[in-house]
């Protein structure tokens with residue numbers, strides 16, 4: 076297990092970029108891919124794509140970021156990457172449906188953003204679990220899925 | 224590289240959520256002596272609705288120095304103080320870390336919520352959600368965010384299964400199915416059965432015990 080309590084910089088930083096690039100050519104850059112919601116953690120145990128066991132404990136005022144470099148030496152580097160956030164796009168039929176859907180999503184504490192007439196729901200678990208919670212809306216046509 | 228820095232990275236913060244009466248305080252009462260045995264320097268925050276009853280119960284228990292237990296009054300809305308606005312709890316955690324530095328672990332009991340409640344990852348590093356068999360075997364199937372998203376789901380009061388007509392095995396299987404690869408454990412917080420596995424999970428994931 077490797078322990079980390081600081082972030083050395085971001086992979087795109089000019090100061091780090093060249094050294095990382097060199098290591099990359101030798102296949103010596105390992106990545107830890109985290110779900111978007113897990114990026115908010117200050118302390119976690121994670122495994123790199125090459126199977127290295129990592130224990131991360133950052134100061135409370137330090138945040139993980141996409142590209143955070145945890146380790147960079149002559150032999151290898153370890154970089155944190157955020158997985159792409161998946162969204163469920165829902166389109167309410169009319170204003171009444173929109174009010175209902177908004178209230179429902181709020182009750183479920185879903186993380187959302189608004190994209191014009193679409194309600195975008197951040198998926199923090201299997202999509203099926205989310206669809207099930209709006210099944211009644213989808214069934215009677217008050218809401219439909221917009222893909223893409 | 225990962226050289227030991229002089230600075231202690233601070234205590235791991237672990238949340239314990241779940242409906243009222245599911246056994247959160249009982250779990251704390253089982254966890255505290257186990258962490259004491261393994262030498263984990265511990266403090267506790269309770270979130271009661273309007274009283275400090277859980278905090279008082281722990282302070283009187285003799286399991287932990289009373290001053291290491293802080294109560295945050297959550298008011299009518301217990302999930303607000305663990306998710307939307309965790310300021311009170313963050314302050315309480317900071318205060319405990321200052322007073323008892325260095326601490327390894329702060330356990331934070333939520334005031335008891337519905338199945339939709341989750342913890343802010345700004346507040347805790349890892350959180351447990353405790354449901355109990357008497358609450359109904361169909362709870363996992365309802366896929367509440369607490370049940371689905373918690374780092375560790377605990378199904379408590381297995382001893383009551385025959386009395387309330389719940390098929391424990393089916394309940395556990397269903398919980399595993401809705402949670403993918405996230406951990407599910409069964410505990411009896413009266414007898415202590417199953418609690419060692421909870422300590423091991425916290426030890427591995429946030430106290431960073433070496434792989435056993």
Ligand SMILES: Nc1nc2c(ncn2[C@@H]2O[C@H](COP(=O)(O)OP(=O)(O)O)[C@@H](O)[C@H]2O)c(=O)[nH]1
Pocket residue numbers: 241242243244245246247248249250335379380381382383410411412413414
């Ligand atoms: N039968 C049984 N009762 C339990 C168990 N765990 C807790 N209890 C009881 O459940 C009640 C509620 O427990 P408590 O810890 O106060 O619940 P909380 O509201 O979630 O903190 C208490 O009377 C406990 O003694 C268990 O595993 N089996």
Ligand SMILES: [Mg+2]
Pocket residue numbers: 247248249277332
């Ligand atoms: Mg309690």
